[in-house]
Amino acid sequence: MTLVSVWLHLLGVVAWIGGLAYQAHVLGPAARRGDARVFAETARRGRPVAWTAIAVVAMTGFYNVTRLGALERVMASGAGLLLAVKFMLVLAAVALAAQRDFAQVPRLGRALAGGEDPGAALRRIAWLDRLVLLLAVGIVYLGVAVSRA
Numbered sequence: 001m002t003l004v005s006v007w008l009h010l011l012g013v014v015a016w017i018g019g020l021a022y023q024a025h026v027l028g029p030a031a032r033r034g035d036a037r038v039f040a041e042t043a044r045r046g047r048p049v050a051w052t053a054i055a056v057v058a059m060t061g062f063y064n065v066t067r068l069g070a071l072e073r074v075m076a077s078g079a080g081l082l083l084a085v086k087f088m089l090v091l092a093a094v095a096l097a098a099q100r101d102f103a104q105v106p107r108l109g110r111a112l113a114g115g116e117d118p119g120a121a122l123r124r125i126a127w128l129d130r131l132v133l134l135l136a137v138g139i140v141y142l143g144v145a146v147s148r149a
């Protein structure tokens with residue numbers, strides 16, 4: 001069961017962060033140089049996938065915590081502290097992802113529908129994506145460190 005949970009945890013991470021990286025590094029730059037409609041549509045359609053993946057990562061993550069072993073050993077090994085820092089970074093990443101998906105992506109859609117310049121929304125999305133990806137680099141390191149502590 002522990003193995004299945006860590007496996008699902010990592011599949012969720014790959015789906016969420018991989019999808020975001022593709023949007024941020026491939027589709028986003030193309031949208032800023034030309035037509036933003038494909039990006040807007042992809043970002044909108046990607047939302048259910050990303051948030052399902054986030055839910056899987058969070059649920060399996062909490063389950064993984066229960067499988068780490070005795071609390072004294074978890075604290076003595078340093079895993080408890082690593083986990084606390086990781087959890088704060090995850091909260092920040094999820095908050096930024098929510099701002100992207102539920103505020104800026106709809107804003108981009110409205111700008112395109114109204115014939116306005118989508119540049120401001122695209123730039124905000126690009127910054128939010130960079131921040132989430134940067135946080136993910138640290139979160140993955142902490143996850144691996146917790147596993148081996």
Ligand code: HEM
Pocket residue numbers: 002006009013017057058059060061062064065066067068087090136139140141143144145146147148
């Ligand atoms: C509610 C949020 C989360 C919690 C409570 C959580 C908890 C955990 C725990 C307890 C482990 C250790 C599993 C084990 O060794 O048995 C782990 C591993 C890991 N987590 Fe998370 N996690 C969360 C979110 C995330 C996120 C958002 C990412 C990446 C963006 C991530 C990436 C990883 C990675 C890469 C591992 C290492 C797996 C391994 O090396 O075996 N986690 N997580």
